[in-house]
Amino acid sequence: TEQRDILVVGGGAAGIAVAASIKARQSAVGITIVEPASNHFYQPGWTLVGGGVFSPEKTRRDMASIIPPGVEWIQSAVTAFAPEDNRVTLSDGRTLQYQQLVVAPGLVLNWSAIEGLEDTLGKNGVTSNYRYDLAPYTWALVKGLKGGRAVFTQPPMPIKCAGAPQKAMYLSADYWLSESLLSDISVGFYNAGAVLFGVSEYVPALMEYVRRYNIDLNFQHNLVAVDGPRQIATFVVTNAEGESHREQVPFEMLHVCPPQSAPAFVRHSALADKAGWVDVNPATLQHQRYGNVWALGDVINAPNAKTAAAARAQAPIVATNLLAAIGYHCEPRHYNGYGSCPLTVERGKIVLAEFGYGGKLLPSFPPWLLDGTRPTRLAWWLKERILPPVYWQAMLKGREWLTQSEPATREESTH
Ligand code: FAD
Missing domain, CATH: 3.50.50.60 (FAD/NAD(P)-binding domain)
Structure with a gap:
């Protein structure tokens, strides 16, 4: 020793x-x-x-x-x-x-906790700013997308930089707005949690941008599986009574923030x-x-x-x-x-x-x-x-x- x-x-x-x-x-x-x-x-x-x-x-x-x-x-x-x-x-x-x-x-980032995710990261329109080698792919996808659905996910807390999943979304949507593409691209936020941001004072300013980009907000939606080749994300959705069911969401672009521990x-x-x-x-x-x-x-x-x-x-x-x-x-x-x-x-x-x-x-x-x-x-x-x-x-x-x-x-x- x-x-x-x-x-x-x-x-x-x-x-x-x-x-x-x-x-x-x-x-x-x-x-x-x-x-x-x-x-x-x-x-x-x-x-x-x-x-x-x-x-x-x-x-x-x-x-x-x-x-x-x-x-x-x-x-x-x-x-x-x-x-x-x-x-x-x-x-x-x-x-x-x-x-x-x-x-x-x-x-640690638990990529493997989401079924099928690791096999498709960096291709099939699946990306994440949570990895050095994938962040450039986010920008490549944003520039290349001309229509369809762009999905941004947030796992259960705690995560590092809890705002990062929506930061990626706003910057992407801003680019599509400036290119007059937002009428052809629908943007969805799928958050395992129940609120847009944990400190309420910042939420009104964020909601203005949610409206500007016409973002479809989904709470209590936890990403559990990704089928890259078919471009389908599967969420477990929990309602107020605590009951849950699975929901499949097709995408052209998927930005994932992985669960963390x-x-x-x-x-x-x-x-x-x-x-x-x-x-x-x-x-x-x-x-x-x-x-x-x-x-x-x-x-x-x-x-x-x-x-x-x-x-x-x-x-x-x-x-x-x-x-x-x-x-x-x-x-x-x-x-x-x-x-x-x-x-x-x-x-x-x-x-x-x-x-x-x-x-x-x-x-x-x-x-x-x-x-x-x-x-x-x-x-x-x-x-x-x-x-x-x-x-x-x-x-x-x-x-x-x-x-x-x-x-x-x-x-x-x-x-
Ligand atoms: P890290 O910086 O991750 O460093 C941990 C180190 O420990 C690594 O070098 C690792 O190799 C080492 N290590 C791991 N295991 C072992 C081991 N067994 N033995 C020895 N060493 C080990 N923060 C902000 O303030 N503002 C932001 O805008 C912001 N945006 C972010 C956006 C993204 C996409 C991400 C991913 C993070 C962001 N963060 C932001 C968060 C910030 O990067 C982290 O909170 C910060 O890096 C935490 O520092 P750390 O030293 O605890 O961990």
Whole structure:
């Protein structure tokens, strides 16, 4: 067994940001990131790839190029946790012992949960912005479609970036409207949930676009099977009485958002709650039972929106609280649940949802400058031009920009 000081599991948005944030505060501490992938992706950019605005390459970097200076990278996957012994096992058979553990491996997309989907992704008009290699196919389909039915699906919650399924739909419909094709293309939204968006303040602005694009809204419709060659999607529809039946919907284009869960090695570990997510204190992001374990990003069970924006707010909070716990002089901080979902309602305009725990609105800007409940050009400009450099140059470099937190009160910060 090898010894490490601070061990970070995952080199995604959350893992890189927290490692950089710790280094920015205390450059001498030893940090190791375990991450199997050779590429790092800016996933928020995939909506714009699917909308023909970004090239896919703009959203990819070599992992080696974004590991913070002075941080060790072990290119392997964690397969098991032993928090009682402060130990993890890697896929290459090695075991590592740590002083402090930070868990940030994101979530998994369960494509295989939908019968027939994996065989037809990337052909027969079936696509998804949830994969780097498929987002360009979304745009190819949008440009090629001249008539018929376009279907956009959303699985049961929780999912990362809950607005992304409808973002893809609005950008597609906007293109068809601009090409005067909307009279020949019918657009349908099929959501396993019961509402268009979880925070009601943003729904009126979205409904204006639903009407503009003449979108057929279907709730309690859960996609269970796709027949690619015959272009038929099958949904399980549940009514108010809880009864369900199957419904078949033919399509010319199908954009799927797959169901999502915590990774199996997390779900089956002592770190998980009943639903499989890492069980953290929602304010401190410290594990509920293991004092030297922290978690952030999509893998945690806190009821915030699973977004890179949330990870941006969480990283400095975990960094500060972890350093305070091991004796460095820093004021512990609390996470307010901040997350953000820039809803691309048309090319050039965004409804910028920003909210925290309990659906409390947490705008970054005063309403006279940017009212997030209305579509604005400024929010589009932010998404297209400002947020990518904020991600690569600030968040992944340990600099705080557009982050929110609160100082912890004395009693709450002790553990
Ligand atoms: P990820 O960034 O997914 O990284 C997880 C990392 O852990 C990966 O590198 C993975 O290889 C690694 N890993 C996995 N298993 C292991 C293991 N066993 N051992 C070690 N490492 C492992 N967010 C926004 O803020 N705004 C948006 O507009 C937005 N739009 C989105 C649109 C789409 C289409 C998608 C897919 C996502 C969008 N998001 C958006 C969400 C955002 O991308 C995620 O919330 C964010 O990437 C979460 O960061 P993370 O580090 O938790 O997970």
